[in-house]
Amino acid sequence: MAAEKQITAVLGPTNTGKTHYAIERMLGYRTGVIGLPLRLLAREVYDRIVAVRGPSVVALVTGEERIVPPRTQYWVCTVEAMPEGMGPDFLAIDEIQLCADPERGHVFTDRLLRARGTHETLFLGSDTMRGVIADLIPGVQFMRRERMSTLSYSGPRKISRMQPRSAVVGFSVDNVYAIAELIRRQKGGAAVVMGALSPRTRNAQVEMYQNGDVDFLVATDAIGMGLNLDIDHVAFSSLTKFDGRRMRPLAPNELAQIAGRAGRGMSHGTFGVTGEAGPLHEEVADAIMEHRFTPIKKLNWRSARLEFGTIDALIAALETSPDDPILVKAREADDLWALKSLAGQAEIRARASDAASVRLLWDVCRIPDFRGISHAEHASLIEGIFAYLHEAGRVPNDWMARQVRRLDRPDGDIDTLSKRLAFIRTWTYVAQRKGWVDDENHWRGETRAVEDRLSDALHERLTQRFVDRRTSVLLRRLKQKEALLAEVNDNGEVTVEGEFVGRLEGFRFSADKAETGQEAKTLQQAAIKALAPQFHLRADRFYNAPDTEIDFTEQGGLMWGEHAVGKLVAGAEPMKPLVDVFVDEEAGTDVAEKVRRRLQHFIDRKVAALFEPLLNLSRDEELTGLARGFAYRIVENIGIIPRGDVADEVKELDQDARGALRKHGIRFGQFTIFMPLLLKPAPTRLRLVLWSLANGLQEFPEAPPPGLVTVPAGQGAPRGYHAMAGYRAAGDRAIRIDMLERLADMLRVEDSRGGFEAKADMLSITGMTLEQFGDLMQGLGYKAEKGERAKVKVAAEAAPATDTEEDAAKTVESASAEPVQADESVETSEDVPSAVEGERPTEEPVATEASDSEAVDAAEPEMEVFFTFTWAGRQANRGPRRGAPQGRREQGGNAPRGKGAKPQGKGGKPKGKGPRRESGPKQFQSRPPKQDKIDPDNPFAAALMGLKTKD
Structure with a gap:
């Protein structure tokens, strides 16, 4: 046996016997430690060594398993669980190429740099590590092993x-x-x-x-x-x-x-x-x-020199950058994330006030997140464990018993048992930590017994299913001689032994009607059996499909490509719809649930993306009082409310409340309270579907074609449809609400008492003919008088008789970008005197000198049609509240005048004093005639009051 210290890198591909070589080398020494990448592999190596040397001298140490006999000579461990400072004769690290792994690489790199046997050290792995090992470890020897088979x-x-x-x-x-x-x-x-x-x-x-x-x-x-x-x-x-x-x-x-x-x-x-x-x-x-x-070329690294004086010092040490260019700072691991999460809590900082407490906190943060529910759930769990350990030095037996007892249930399906196994691993890990529980042997045995029972049950379920x-x-x-072979191609065609038997449309099987007799029955039975795995494969593919492959129809259907896979159903709230899936019973509950989850994820994300302003509004904790209540009304109505429905609530809002709501993009229009961003085609399409679901409609109305300023009002539309579509019905047509507000801005400065004529820019933004505009204004509560006069000058051409707006009218996006002043001017007309001041000059016709030829034509002058509009003292379809600006009902008809409205005479003319109507077009006057009382129903009354005050 070589007495001198030796470091060897045994490198090569798989099936070269590297692990076997390391085990033989270790057993040649009195003591040894081998670190392996997986606990499954550690268990396999442990069993091999026990078979040679017996269980009394072999230890197995992983995060969840600790078998340490009193006379241990050989330690088989996962790399993370390797004991430090033991000074064994032999030490080996397997799969050393994992130094480059983004999750665990810093642990392997630390062992590469610091773990050594007193006599021999082996690093086993891929030949791709040769260069970095040579650069980092002076004097290392290399052993190349070739694969034993091709x-x-x-x-x-x-x-x-x-x-x-x-x-x-x-x-x-x-x-x-x-x-x-x-x-x-x-x-x-x-x-x-x-x-x-x-x-x-x-x-x-x-x-x-x-x-x-x-x-x-x-x-x-x-x-x-x-x-x-x-x-x-x-x-x-x-x-x-x-x-x-x-x-x-x-x-x-x-x-x-x-x-x-x-x-x-x-x-x-x-x-x-x-x-x-x-x-x-x-x-x-x-x-x-x-x-x-x-x-x-690069290895992940995290400092092993930790400072436990304070939490901040520990975090700083863990985030230290390496000095060697071969080493790169590892990305934030789960244990560091947990430490930072708990460090933000004042109670944790108060507890971790000394080095021992900080070290304990770090040990607790290193508990792996076996459950994988969420970072927040894991942080809450380790926070509780740390509190118990810090206060009493132990995890209480009764609390530990409750956690273990609720998992000791071998019933359930594969997924349920797998989750319980993941959960029990946390408590197995806690029981393995020295000094964390009162009776370590008891709890190690108890958690192991529960894990074994769950493991046996899971093996049984896996065997039953697969x-x-x-x-x-x-x-x-029979040497793999299959009786029948069924397949499903990419087009969904199901064939058995080459015979077409039907189609798989989404997750529903449609049998072919052409086949008859016993042969069709046999083939169909084979197809049904073959479809079970296909359902699972399709469900897996569907679950991982991007949202771009899924869509909803205007009738609430849910489509995957060209196949219907479900439909939307009403939920507890309009913006929280649920889904009903179209899945055959043969597919099983697992497939149906996976499809349901995917569709629910899709529609939830779609609502979150298209109605983000509404969701932000609902989550704004700074809104209080009336502003919060009004925000709830906006969310409840999916971003659009006719002003008449909430007239009293609007009046009760002070300027601060309105300002807070405007920050979320809410516009307080003369006729409608709305969010301009939600008038785009995509939110409108989804809003109509959600509204139809919430109102239990059997047939959902479709959204108007995008880009139209006005559309036919139609007959029989459900009440509230036009508002949800972003329009307001007035007369025979409905006008888009943002363009209506722009029209209201123009009309606000007109003399609505004395009357005014339709101008070219009014026709331009509505995209209407003069006659259509007259019908629109009557629907908004004005009286229109038609007349003719000699054409004394070339008039600006009216807008073409079309519903689309190309040059003059702005898009919904431009409406959302209107200056705040325009919005405020709407409210100014209701709440305070208008800022419009000064007198309007009397318009005089411009005289022109006619030529001889024109003189001939003067005998028969060319006539032009014009409309004069005056406020009729009412509004079509006005709501029950005084002064609420409303549009015409969807079905037509006029509501009674609001309380306090000025009495009217025949023809809708106001009673009492006032100027006598003259024939011909009404000219604007510099001063409006005196009147006893301004019509409170006139939405532009405040502007008139301002003029009167100025006068």
Whole structure:
């Protein structure tokens, strides 16, 4: 045995016997420690050493498992759980290339730099680490080990054509389950191996595969880290994975780590792709077969020199940047995130006032988030544990017992048992920590017993779901001669032995009506059986589909491409709709629930995106009193309220309240309270659907075509439809509410008592003819008088008779960008005297000198039509409150005048004193005639009052 200290890097591809070599070297010394990347692999190595040396001298230490005999000589650990400062004769770290891993890399880098055996140290891993190890460790020796068998690429292959002793690799739990279900239907069954499984469940599943009960294995990339199985072929069902932050393609060296599980010892292996995974690029396949990969240049690092004087000092030490250019600062790990989260709480800072308390807090923050619910839930849990440990030095027995007891239930399905196993791992970890519980042996045994019971139950459920033992035996005896082969192509066509039997539309199967007799029945039964895994695969693909592939119809249907997969139904609130899915019963409750969750996520995100201003308004805690109540009304009405419906509430709002609401984009218009941003086509389309659901309509009205300023008012529209569509009905047409407010701004400065004529800019922004504009104004409460006069000058051409507005009218976006002053002017007309001052000059016709030819035409002058509008003392469809500006009812008809309205004479003329109407167009006067009382129903009365006051 060499007495001098020796550091060796044993590098090479998979299936080179590196781990076996390390175990042999360790057993040649009196003491030794080996660090492994997975607790499953640690358990496998522990069992191998126990079989050679016996359990009395071998320890197993992981985050959730601690077996330490009194006379321990050899320590088998996960890398994170390796004991420090022991000075063993031998030390080894397996899979050292994980130094570059973004999540755990800083732990492996720390072991690479600081962990040493007194006589021998081994670093095992990929040859891509040769350069950085040589740069960081002076005097290191390298040992290259060659693969004992060949590894070759076999290309794409359907699962139905997969050879026995194959492993199919997926990168999500749902994907693994769907593939295992498919293999059960076609091949008789499969074992399932995932890193989240407990060692007991994993070993039971592996044993089922190793002893031949099933010939197929479905696994995550957990099999890539040294698990030794008899696998002849590895097939990738996907070439991308979610790394905790994003979906990304797998690097060639990652693919090689997994593909290398094929072919053990001297047996050759193959690898390929299946399912939705596309063929590997030739250069990638060659690199895997020839073990040629890009060398690793940077290693993740986090300082091991921690300062425990204060929380801030500890955080600063953990965030220290490395000095060596080969090392890069690791991204924020879960333990550091938890520390920062708790550091923001005054109570935690008060408790962690000395070095011992800070060290205890750091130990608690290092509890892994096995549950994976949310950061907030995890922070709340460790906060409670820290409080108990700080106050009493122990986690209370009764509290610990309650947590463990509620998880000790072996009933439920696979997902339920998997969650309970994840939860019990937290308490197993707590029980393994020295000094955290009163009776460590009791709680270690108790948590282990619960984990074992849950593990056995999970193994049983996995076997029941994914293994048909009888079919498996028969298929093996018949050498994989399948009776019927059913397939579903990309177009949803279901075929059995090449015969078309129907279509799969979304998640509903539609049988082909052409087939009859017993043959059709047999083929359809086979198709139904084949559809079970297809439903799961489709549900997995649908769950991961982007929102751009999903849409809703104006009738509330939910579409995935061209297929209906559900519909919207009313929820507790208009902006919180629920979904009803279209899924066949044969698909099962798991598929239906996954489709429902995906659709619910879609519509929730759609509402959040299109109605973000409303959600921000509802969450504004600074709104109080009347402003908060009014905000609730706005949210309840999905951003649009006719002003007459809330006239009293508006009057009660002071300027501060209105200002606070305006900050959220609310415009207090003369006719409507609304958010201009929500008038865009997309929010309008969804608003009508939500409104129709909330009102229980059988047939949903459609949104008006985008870009139209006015649309036909129509007959029979549901009450409230035009407001939700962003329009106001007036006469035979409905006008967009933002353009109506612009028109109101123009009319506000007109002499509504004396009358005014329609101007070209009024026609321009409405996109109406003169006759249509007259009908509109009558619908808004004005009396229109039509007349003719000689055309004395060239008049500006009226806007074309069209509903679209191209040049003069602004879009909804421009409405949202109107200056605040314009909005305030609307309210000024109601609440305070108008700012409009001065006298309007009397308009005089401009005389022109006619030529001889014009004199001839003067005998028969060209006539032009004009309209004069006067306030009729009422508004169409006015609400029950005085002065509430309302539009015409959707169905037509006029509401009675509000309380206090000025009496009217025949023809809608105000009674009492006033100017006598003259024939011909009314000219504007510099002073309006005196009147006893201004009509309170006139929405521009305040402006008139201002003029009167000025006069």
